[in-house]
Amino acid sequence: MSFLKCDITGFNVDKRVLPLIKANAVVSVVSLLLAILTAILVLFTRWQVVHLLPVDWYYRILTLHGLVALVVWIVFWEMAGLYFGSTVVLNARQIAPGLGWIAFLLMVVGTALVAFAVLTGRADVLFTSYVPLKANPIHYLGIILFAVGALIVCGLFLANIIVAKKEKTYGGGPLPLFTFGLLTATILAIGTLLSGAAIYVPVFLWSLGLIQSVDSIVYRLVFWGFGHSAQQVNVAAMISIWYLGAFLTVGGTSINERISRMAFLFYMIGINLASAHHLLVDPIPSPAWKIVNTSYFMYLAVLASMIHAFAVPSAIEVAQRRRGYTKGLFDWLKNCPWGNPAFVSVFLAVVTFGFIGGITGVINGMEQTNMIVHNTLALPGHFKGTVVSGTTLTFMGATYYLIPLIFRKKISFFGAAKAAPWLFAIGIVLLSAGLSTLGYLGVPRRHWDITYAGGPFTYTYPPIADLLWVVAVLGGTIAFIGALIWILVVVISVFFGKPMTGPADFQLPLASPLPPESKEHDSKFVAPGTFALTIIWMLAFLIFATISWGWLSMMWEVK
Amino acid sequence: MAILAPEKGWWQKKVASDEKTWIMFAAVVALALFVLMVGWHLLGKQNPSYIVYSTSPDEFYKLAQANWAKYKVGEEAGIPVVQPPPDADVFVLASTWKWEPVLVLKKGANYKFHVSSMDLLHGFSIQPVNMNFAIHPGYDYVLTFKPTSAGDFRLMCNEYCGPGHHTMIGKIKVED
Structure with a gap:
């Protein structure tokens, strides 16, 4: 076994883990290309002015988009992240790298089977494949193989950190916060993947004709134990990277690690939140079940996100203040490393995830207000603000560190690399705003023709909808361009870029060491700027909640 | 220091008052949201049937x-x-x-x-x-x-x- 010492970070890196990280990262980036190409096709079909694809291809491409964007891109990237977080930052060795390659192969084959089934018209069932819609067994088999591969990598992650702890490769104390967060993500992922198995295996057998039927409500319940818990995995992984990013870019540390770790624990306890809110307007289960499970009497997972929403920016603020940027509320923010695209990505991800994804998510996830958004475009509007401008943008930013540190290449076209996160975030904000507002007007999601041509009746949405579509299309196009630039930068850097010869080639400045703390800050306001920002967020939330509930109260009465 | 083990004494460290205030505030709002959902069943006119x-x-x-x-x-x-x-x-x-x-x-x-x-x-x-x-x-x-x-x-x-x-x-x- 051989290690090399990183000349930039000083970590001891197991040589055998590098190709695993690289392979998973490369496949994820290629998947993102597929995700945005299918996205743009879907968008220009939904915009009735262009109405690009014919009906069968629209649903086919939409199915592929959902799977590739939400699962393949993100999970492959997370696999790379898990290898990185359980070996490199712990100076640890990779356990059973051969098994890692088997997992990789399973996931690639699974992806290929799913893509084959969908593109040949054997699986026009969308991402959710709600029974009794039935796909060809190949489709379900592909998903199962993919999940088994991911499950193996979760096992390797656990093995790595157990051995690292035993061998005291990182000093023997508690795990670093970044790896602790990833551990949360991994534990959640194991539950998630088991939920996936619990529903995809019966459905696979059903598609083969070995099982008579699968109940549609049970399917929705268990499927979302997979489908949405997976998003909680993404959130945990994303927030781990936020803490990492705060440290790498400005040297910031969570001002209270006990609180940050507790918040990660809340994600695990509050996980049912994720699956239950998908059934809020289903005939079963009962309101009591729905309310308890979406909230656990109090929004634990939401509270966890609120804690991170303070902890991440305050880590940055406190570090900046120690550097002397103490003027007023926001001098620290003004003097952040805005030339570092990784910092910009994390910053924009925090803001958009909070203000768009977070606010809409909580309101959509309440039992009654869910009635006015269920299956409307407000939902894609919501998750563009979580998994796209949050998770995807965070992973994009973190990739800027993988290129020099893991691939040992300089980032090509650094100017373009800096522009990409801005374009992507601005585009997604517009897209999300357009889609969400259309959703509040009742425009359905996953719908080929909202003029209802061919139906017995017609319906015309209010004229403002035309304008909102333009906003959405404009935003989607800008985001597409941003993502495309990012993909080109990554691919060109990795395959054709100049090799890193030493620390002098490193384009993303690592934070300089912090000056010593001047005095003990305990129990005083240490991050007034962050406090102000979180209060602004809360006001925005309360305004939006009031509007939504007010709107609800004007609907027909129903009980 | 997200990639290093936490500093000594991290478990005992007191929570800064701004962080504590924020968490309390957030917890109260979260609790209110739960009460709102239950309360709407009693007083509101729009509730999914069971x-x-x-x-x-x-x-x-x-x-x-x-x-x-x-x-x-x-x-x-x-x-x-x-x-x-x-x-x-x-x-x-x-x-x-x-x-x-x-x-x-x-x-x-x-x-x-x-x-x-x-x-x-x-x-x-x-x-x-x-x-x-x-x-x-x-x-x-x-x-x-x-x-x-x-x-x-x-x-x-x-x-x-x-x-x-x-x-x-x-x-x-x-x-x-």
């Missing part, structure tokens, strides 16, 4: 036919037009790719809707009031509606149900 019967497509079809025969007043676009009296049971049948029947209702009156699917999942979406429910085959979902506005409304399907999904549109007329 009355549901087990049924089968065949049985539900027969029940619906019998119900429509009682209140049928005409036909529109090949779909029966049904005008049930206030407080009556109303059967709405979803199938690929149509909603039956066309309903004529009275503003301010209660109607006990029974909604079920003959085949796949469908989305019961009344526009422009924008109220949305999930409809399953084998489950008779009972929703008591009181239309509070008059006019021509549409009933859309907003759960993907195959290539004809976009043609699945029905009509509800509410008279003053």
Whole structure:
């Protein structure tokens, strides 16, 4: 076994883990290309002015988009992240790298089977494949193989950190916060993947004709134990990277690690939140079940996100203040490393995830207000603000560190690399705003023709909808361009870029060491700027909640 | 130091008062949201129902036919037009790719809707009031509606149900 010492970070890196990280990262980036190409096709079909694809291809491409964007891109990237977080930052060795390659192969084959089934018209069932819609067994088999591969990598992650702890490769104390967060993500992922198995295996057998039927409500319940818990995995992984990013870019540390770790624990306890809110307007289960499970009497997972929403920016603020940027509320923010695209990505991800994804998510996830958004475009509007401008943008930013540190290449076209996160975030904000507002007007999601041509009746949405579509299309196009630039930068850097010869080639400045703390800050306001920002967020939330509930109260009465 | 073990004493470190204040505030709001959902069931007028019967497509079809025969007043676009009296049971049948029947209702009156699917999942979406429910085959979902506005409304399907999904549109007329 051989290690090399990183000349930039000083970590001891197991040589055998590098190709695993690289392979998973490369496949994820290629998947993102597929995700945005299918996205743009879907968008220009939904915009009735262009109405690009014919009906069968629209649903086919939409199915592929959902799977590739939400699962393949993100999970492959997370696999790379898990290898990185359980070996490199712990100076640890990779356990059973051969098994890692088997997992990789399973996931690639699974992806290929799913893509084959969908593109040949054997699986026009969308991402959710709600029974009794039935796909060809190949489709379900592909998903199962993919999940088994991911499950193996979760096992390797656990093995790595157990051995690292035993061998005291990182000093023997508690795990670093970044790896602790990833551990949360991994534990959640194991539950998630088991939920996936619990529903995809019966459905696979059903598609083969070995099982008579699968109940549609049970399917929705268990499927979302997979489908949405997976998003909680993404959130945990994303927030781990936020803490990492705060440290790498400005040297910031969570001002209270006990609180940050507790918040990660809340994600695990509050996980049912994720699956239950998908059934809020289903005939079963009962309101009591729905309310308890979406909230656990109090929004634990939401509270966890609120804690991170303070902890991440305050880590940055406190570090900046120690550097002397103490003027007023926001001098620290003004003097952040805005030339570092990784910092910009994390910053924009925090803001958009909070203000768009977070606010809409909580309101959509309440039992009654869910009635006015269920299956409307407000939902894609919501998750563009979580998994796209949050998770995807965070992973994009973190990739800027993988290129020099893991691939040992300089980032090509650094100017373009800096522009990409801005374009992507601005585009997604517009897209999300357009889609969400259309959703509040009742425009359905996953719908080929909202003029209802061919139906017995017609319906015309209010004229403002035309304008909102333009906003959405404009935003989607800008985001597409941003993502495309990012993909080109990554691919060109990795395959054709100049090799890193030493620390002098490193384009993303690592934070300089912090000056010593001047005095003990305990129990005083240490991050007034962050406090102000979180209060602004809360006001925005309360305004939006009031509007939504007010709107609800004007609907027909129903009980 | 997210990539290094935490500093000594991290477990004992006191929580800064701004962080503590924020967490308390957030916890109170989260608690209020829970109370809001429960409270709306007691005081609010819009709550998803939890009355549901087990049924089968065949049985539900027969029940619906019998119900429509009682209140049928005409036909529109090949779909029966049904005008049930206030407080009556109303059967709405979803199938690929149509909603039956066309309903004529009275503003301010209660109607006990029974909604079920003959085949796949469908989305019961009344526009422009924008109220949305999930409809399953084998489950008779009972929703008591009181239309509070008059006019021509549409009933859309907003759960993907195959290539004809976009043609699945029905009509509800509410008279003053």
